[in-house]
Structures are given as structure tokens and as C-alpha cells.
Amino acid sequence: MSRLLIVSNRLPITLSQKEGRLEVARSAGGLATGLAGPHERGDGLWIGWPGDTGDLSAAKRADVAARLAEMRAVPVWLGADEAKRFYEGFCNSVLWPVFHYLLDQLPIHMQGWASYERANRRFADVVAEHHRPGDIVWVHDYQLMLVPQYLRERVPDARIGYFLHIPFPSSEVFRTLPFREKILEGLLGADLIGFHTPSYLRHFASTLLRVLGISPEGDRVRVGAREVRLDAFPMGIDAERFSTLADQPGVVAEAESLRAGADGCAVILGVDRLDYTKGITRRLLSFEELIKRYPQLRERVRLIQVAVPSRTDVQAYKGFRRELEGLVGRLNGALGTPRWVPINYVYRNVSDEELVALYRAADVMVVTPVRDGMNLVAKEFVAARPDEDGVLVLSEFAGAAAELREALLVNPFAIDQTAETYARALALPQEERRARMRSLRRRVFSFDVDWWARSYLDALEEATAAPAFQPESRPEELDLALGRMRDAKRLVLLLDYDGTLVPYAPLPELASPDAALLELLGGLAKRPGTTVHVVSGRPRETLERWLGTLPIGLHAEHGLWSRAAGVSEWIARGDAPVEWRDRMRGIFEQFAVHTPGTLVEEKTGSIAWHYRMADPEYGVQQASELRLHLAALLRQSPFEVLVGEKVIEVRLRGVSKGAIVRELPSDALVVALGDDRIDEELFAALPESGIAVHVGPAPSRAPLRLASVLEARRLLEALLRRAETASRLG
Numbered sequence: 103m104s105r106l107l108i109v110s111n112r113l114p115i116t117l118s119q120k121e122g123r124l125e126v127a128r129s130a131g132g133l134a135t136g137l138a139g140p141h142e143r144g145d146g147l148w149i150g151w152p153g154d155t156g157d158l159s160a161a162k163r164a165d166v167a168a169r170l171a172e173m174r175a176v177p178v179w180l181g182a183d184e185a186k187r188f189y190e191g192f193c194n195s196v197l198w199p200v201f202h203y204l205l206d207q208l209p210i211h212m213q214g215w216a217s218y219e220r221a222n223r224r225f226a227d228v229v230a231e232h233h234r235p236g237d238i239v240w241v242h243d244y245q246l247m248l249v250p251q252y253l254r255e256r257v258p259d260a261r262i263g264y265f266l267h268i269p270f271p272s273s274e275v276f277r278t279l280p281f282r283e284k285i286l287e288g289l290l291g292a293d294l295i296g297f298h299t300p301s302y303l304r305h306f307a308s309t310l311l312r313v314l315g316i317s318p319e320g321d322r323v324r325v326g327a328r329e330v331r332l333d334a335f336p337m338g339i340d341a342e343r344f345s346t347l348a349d350q351p352g353v354v355a356e357a358e359s360l361r362a363g364a365d366g367c368a369v370i371l372g373v374d375r376l377d378y379t380k381g382i383t384r385r386l387l388s389f390e391e392l393i394k395r396y397p398q399l400r401e402r403v404r405l406i407q408v409a410v411p412s413r414t415d416v417q418a419y420k421g422f423r424r425e426l427e428g429l430v431g432r433l434n435g436a437l438g439t440p441r442w443v444p445i446n447y448v449y450r451n452v453s454d455e456e457l458v459a460l461y462r463a464a465d466v467m468v469v470t471p472v473r474d475g476m477n478l479v480a481k482e483f484v485a486a487r488p489d490e491d492g493v494l495v496l497s498e499f500a501g502a503a504a505e506l507r508e509a510l511l512v513n514p515f516a517i518d519q520t521a522e523t524y525a526r527a528l529a530l531p532q533e534e535r536r537a538r539m540r541s542l543r544r545r546v547f548s549f550d551v552d553w554w555a556r557s558y559l560d561a562l563e564e565a566t567a568a569p570a571f572q573p574e575s576r577p578e579e580l581d582l583a584l585g586r587m588r589d590a591k592r593l594v595l596l597l598d599y600d601g602t603l604v605p606y607a608p609l610p611e612l613a614s615p616d617a618a619l620l621e622l623l624g625g626l627a628k629r630p631g632t633t634v635h636v637v638s639g640r641p642r643e644t645l646e647r648w649l650g651t652l653p654i655g656l657h658a659e660h661g662l663w664s665r666a667a668g669v670s671e672w673i674a675r676g677d678a679p680v681e682w683r684d685r686m687r688g689i690f691e692q693f694a695v696h697t698p699g700t701l702v703e704e705k706t707g708s709i710a711w712h713y714r715m716a717d718p719e720y721g722v723q724q725a726s727e728l729r730l731h732l733a734a735l736l737r738q739s740p741f742e743v744l745v746g747e748k749v750i751e752v753r754l755r756g757v758s759k760g761a762i763v764r765e766l767p768s769d770a771l772v773v774a775l776g777d778d779r780i781d782e783e784l785f786a787a788l789p790e791s792g793i794a795v796h797v798g799p800a801p802s803r804a805p806l807r808l809a810s811v812l813e814a815r816r817l818l819e820a821l822l823r824r825a826e827t828a829s830r831l832g
């Protein structure tokens with residue numbers, strides 16, 4: 103079985119000083135319990151920051167590392183200042199608010215990016231030091247989004263999974279981050295990227311398209327020659343543990359005592375880290391509204407709000423705490439009576455037993471974050487109710503709402519409606535409470551944390567079992583092909599233009615050849631026994647203007663027109679009927695008008711609609727619409743539809759790049775280079791002895807593959823030099 107290396111910002115271990123000695127203890131959190139099993143199995147490791155240990159001496163560090171090693175934990179040491187800039191400065195002051203849609207919490211100057219990069223680099227280095235071939239690496243959360251890429255750079259064939267515990271926001275919000283491209287590239291180093299919900303996955307996919315121009319296909323994205331899978335894995339809890347704890351006599355007694363202490367009041371409970379994402383302010387205001395609307399509830403209901411201290415050094419959290427405590431005071435003053443304190447506010451950590459007793463004592467549990475990746479508290483409440491009673495009021499904006507549909511769902515921003523939902527929850531008949539709770543419990547027990555870890559790791563195993571995409575050709579393979587080209591008495595080069603000899607430009611007319619390319623093509627044409635052809639989808643005029651003075655064959659409009667080397671006359675392979683062309687033009691122009699940023703290009707034998715500059719998502723949508731429309735329309739016509747790289751083209755049937763191959767001398771070695779779907783026609787038409795070379799990451803039938811235009815040019819340049827091997831091409 104493969105060894106599992108878990109990587110998270112914090113180790114699941116607490117270090118503390120006792121009488122001058124460092125104590126090391128396991129901590130409980132959701133991730134720690136959930137991954138304890140997989141961590142124990144095999145001889146896996148857990149790699150992470152051991153927490154703020156001050157600046158330890160080298161000897162003390164070695165001592166701590168040895169004690170951690172007994173627990174299979176590996177520390178990543180970060181200097182105290184560096185850790186502060188990285189964790190408090192960047193992770194919690196910049197990434198946290200952006201990913202939770204709270205841009206008003208952002209400092210004007212987003213500081214700490216360099217520390218974030220350095221800390222991520224440090225984590226990746228430690229992982230790489232411990233990595234053995236075959237290991238599975240599972241990286242967690244927003245603090246470590248660059249680790250997959252950095253680790254991939256150090257260990258190219260590592261098997262890397264990543265899981266995001268917080269929401270992935272809409273691209274409209276994500277793209278406010280100045281380092282947005284780098285973050286996405288960091289994540290794409292992984293083989294599998296997991297999210298809590300399908301909607302975060304959807305946001306991520308659309309962000310990839312909008313920010314990096316990469317379009318995911320179904321559940322996968324192609325990145326160079328690699329494939330990255332995307333999927334949703336809603337995290338669960340250790341439901342059995344919470345349920346058992348809730349039935350312990352001590353906990354049952356504590357729950358009863360809490361109820362007795364409530365003086366006959368119904369108990370509404372909130373438990374959260376003190377964080378501005380958890381919706382505590384609006385929750386309190388909804389409670390105020392409840393009392394105002396239903397005065398009969400005065401002295402009959404109480405809100406217990408546990409706020410657990412969190413990120414106390416971060417400025418926004420200090421301010422939030424002051425604001426919240428002011429509000430609790432104001433509301434208790436305004437609503438309370440001499441016999442009744444409506445809001446019981448507790449600011450401290452509680453033990454597991456206290457927590458579960460609170461869950462058990464509550465009539466209504468209010469989990470109303472304004473945004474939350476999942477929210478485990480909601481699931482814990484359900485698990486802690488073996489009595490099948492209690493009502494869960496849950497925010498639509500918590501990831502948990504995607505699963506816990508039997509809760510009373512609320513929009514926490516709608517304060518009046520939330521107040522009404524509280525009233526409804528308090529009045530819910532027992533039968534309905536039971537029916538809802540039973541169903542919730544089934545779900546929380548079936549999809550628990552073990553299920554989560556297992557399903558993620560199974561998917562990661564599968565994703566990394568075999569490379570699904572053709573990798574770039576190895577230097578030895580290229581050397582072999584180069585050798586054959588050098589030895590050939592007659593060599594014919596068929597070269598696609600855009601995406602093969604020059605990179606794509608936003609406007610077709612901007613992709614003119616540079617001096618180096620003209621020199622390269624000229625040089626190849628002069629090479630003994632060599633004939634060069636540029637085979638493009640472009641119109642004759644453009645090819646003539648850009649390449650017309652070179653002694654090479656030119657083929658325009660995907661082979662409709664050809665002009666032999668040194669000849670000025672173009673020969674056509676077909677004729678487009680006028681009435682059809684007018685109809686096509688009408689349709690294409692309509693799409694261009696309704697899709698901003700697109701344009702129609704008219705050639706003699708074809709019409710093309712380019713959508714490279716359109717809104718990426720809308721462009722793809724419109725393109726598929728246009729394709730469907732054309733496919734139906736052209737069934738009985740002399741035209742056919744071609745789907746290219748951000749272009750849809752209608753051309754005369756029977757015209758193809760492949761037609762050119764049939765006219766070549768049979769004793770020549772034919773080598774074709776292309777990047778586009780249309781070039782596959784060329785590859786398919788090559789004689790058996792021919793060599794097809796695909797440029798770029800798209801799937802292709804070509805047995806040889808180069809990463810980019812740069813590599814393609816290097817291969818051709820090597821032909822001009824004797825005896826140079828591909829291993830030295832760069």
C-alpha cells in the first residue's frame with residue numbers, strides 16, 4: 103500500500119511549556135480525528151507547522167522533532183516573524199476575507215505575499231525531503247495553495263492531492279487578488295483538487311477559464327501534458343464519537359442541568375469560532391427581531407452564544423470582538439428584564455463534554471454563517487442528538503446546506519425572515535422535529551469523516567494510477583526523428599502556421615512572422631533535398647504578404663488554395679456556391695452581433711467565426727449553440743463545419759489539409775507539424791513512413807509531441823545544424 107504524507111498548516115499536535123519542559127500532545131480538531139486512521143495505516147507522516155514555539159534553540163528543536171517523530175509527525179519550522187506575516191498577515195488578513203466574499207475586511211495594501219510564497223516553498227521542501235517514490239501526498243487548505251506546484255517542481259512524478267476547506271469564491275471575487283494567476287498555477291500542481299461542494303468546484307472551473315484561459319472538460323483540466331481532476335467531497339465528522347459522548351451519563355446530567363438553569367426558557371444555541379464569517383452579528387439582530395415580533399417569548403426563550411477565541415492578534419478580529427460584545431450588552435440592556443438575561447454570551451474554549459452537553463440541551467441550534475466552507479458544528483449538533491429531538495436552523499451560505507436539506511434553511515442577510523424561522527423552529531411540532539432529525543442523522547452517519555477521507559483517497563489513487571495524457575516526447579525519441587530527417591534524401595516539411603510556428607495572437611492579423619521565423623523558413627528551404635510548405639487556414643492574401651517572398655509552398659484556407667514554391671499563381675481545389683455563402687454570412691454575423699468580442703472572417707472557400715476575445719464562458723456557450731445550429735442546417739449542403747481553437751468555420755466539403763499530401767513525391771520523407779484539431783487531418787493523411795509532430799497540450803494522434811511553439815522552432819532549427827541532439831536543443 104502506498105504511504106500517505108498529510109500536509110497541513112498546523113500539525114494535529116499541541117506543544118506547551120510545563121515547568122520549563124516542552125509537552126507534546128495530540129489535538130482533537132475535525133481534520134485530526136478524520137485523518138487519524140489513514141495517518142496510522144502504513145507508515146505515513148503528517149507534515150506541518152508545530153505552532154508558535156517562540157524561537158527555540160537548535161537543541162530544543164531537535165528534541166521536539168524527535169518527540170514528534172514518535173508520533174510520525176514532521177515539523178516545518180518557520181521563524182516567529184515569518185510565521186506571523188505568512189499566517190496572520192496573508193492567510194488570515196487577505197485570503198480568508200476574499201475567499202469568504204468579505205472584501206470590506208481587506209486591508210488596503212494586501213501584504214505578505216512574499217512570506218506566503220516563502221512559507222509554501224519551505225513546506226514543499228520538507229515534503230520533498232521526506233518523499234519516497236510511490237508516496238501519496240495530501241495537501242490541505244488555503245494556507246498551502248502553492249505547495250502542489252512547488253512540490254511538483256521538485257518531484258515531477260509525485261502523486262499529489264489537494265483539498266480546500268473553505269469556499270472557492272466566484273471568479274468575480276477571486277480575481278480581485280493581485281496574485282490570482284500564481285495561486286491557480288500553484289493549485290494546478292496537484293493531480294486531484296477537492297472541494298466541499300459542487301458549487302465551489304463550479305466557481306473554480308470558471309475561474310480557471312477566466313483567469314488562466316484554461317477550460318476544464320467535465321471533471322478534468324489539461325495542464326501541459328498533465329491532467330488535473332476536480333471533484334467535490336463534502337467533509338463529514340466522527341458521528342459515532344459525538345453520539346456516544348452525548349449518551350454518557352455525565353454529559354446527559356450536564357445537559358439537564360443546563361436546561362434547569364434556563365428557568366423554563368427554550369434554549370437557542372450558537373457555537374462558533376469568533377469570526378466575522380460566522381454571522382453572529384446578524385444572528386443576534388434576528389434574535390432581537392424575534393423578541394420584538396413575539397413579545398410573548400420574553401422570559402420564555404434564551405440565546406446561548408459560545409464564541410471561541412480565534413486569531414486574536416489579527417486586527418479585523420479584535421475590532422469584530424469589540425463590536426460584538428458591544429451589541430450583546432446593548433441587546434441585553436434593551437430586551438432584558440430583572441429576571442431575564444436574553445443573551446448568554448460565553449467567550450472561551452469549551453471542553454468536548456461541555457460542547458456536547460450544550461448541543462444536547464438546545465431546542466434550536468442556529469448555524470447562520472454569512473459564508474462557510476462546510477461548517478462541522480451543524481453536523482456535530484445532529485450527531486449529538488441520539489434523542490432525535492432539536493431543530494437545526496442552517497444558513498444557505500454554509501457548505502453543509504448542500505447536504506443537510508432537512509434543516510430549516512435561512513438567508514442570514516434577511517434578518518426579519520431569519521427571525522420568523524427562529525419562531526417557526528421554536529414552534530415545530532415534535533413529530534416534524536423527529537422526522538427531520540432522523541433523516542439528518544442518517545445522512546450525517548452515512549457520510550462521516552471516514553467516508554470523506556476514503557472517497558478522497560480512492561479518487562486520488564485512481565487519478566494517479568496511470569498518466570492519462572500523452573507526455574511530451576522524450577529527447578531520445580526526438581533524436582531518432584531528427585536522425586531520420588537528416589538522413590532522408592528528400593524531405594518534405596508540412597508546417598501549420600498559427601499555434602505551431604507562431605503563438606496565437608488576440609487578433610488574427612497580429613500574428614505576423616518575426617525575422618527569426620523568416621530566416622528559419624528560408625534556411626530550411628535552402629537545405630539540400632528539402633521542400634517546405636506552410637499549410638494554414640488563413641486566406642491567400644495574408645500568406646502571400648507574410649511569406650510570399652520565400653521559396654516555399656503556400657497552402658491557404660486549409661488546402662483550398664495552393665501556390666507552389668517560386669510560382670505566383672494560386673490553384674483552387676473547389677468552388678463555393680454563392681447563395682450558400684450568403685446564408686452562412688447572415689448567420690455568422692448575427693452571432694457576432696450578439697456575442698461581444700467576436701468577429702467574422704470571410705475567405706473564398708469558407709467563413710470563420712473567431713471567439714478568442716469574447717467573454718470566455720459566454721463564448722464557449724455561443725460556440726456550442728452555433729455548432730448545433732450549423733450541423734442541422736448543413737446536413738444536405740456542399741459545406742461542412744470545422745471546430746478549431748476558438749474558431750468555428752464552415753468550408754467546402756472535400757477540401758482538407760490532407761489533400762496536399764496526395765500530391766507529394768512518394769519517395770519523400772514527409773514530416774508534418776501542427777497544433778490544432780484541423781491538423782489531425784494532415785496527420786491522418788501522412789504515408790506510413792511519415793512523421794507527425796503535435797505542438798501543445800491538446801490530445802492528438804501524432805506519436806511525437808512538443809510543448810510549445812518555442813520547442814517546434816528548436817526542432818526545425820536543429821535540422822539546420824549538423825549532428826546536434828535533441829537533448830541539447832535548449
Ligand code: GDG
Nearest residue numbers: 132267268337410451452453454457474475476477478479
Ligand atoms: C474550516 C472551515 C469547514 C471549535 N471551538 C471549540 C471546538 N471547536 C470545534 C467544533 C468543530 C470545529 O472546531 C470548527 O469547525 P467548523 O467547520 O465549524 O469551522 P472552521 O474552524 O472555520 O473550519 C469550515 C472546516 O474547516 C472543515 O473543513 O467546515 O467551513 O471554515 O469541530 O466542534 N471544540 C471544542 N471546544 C471548543 O471550544 N471541544
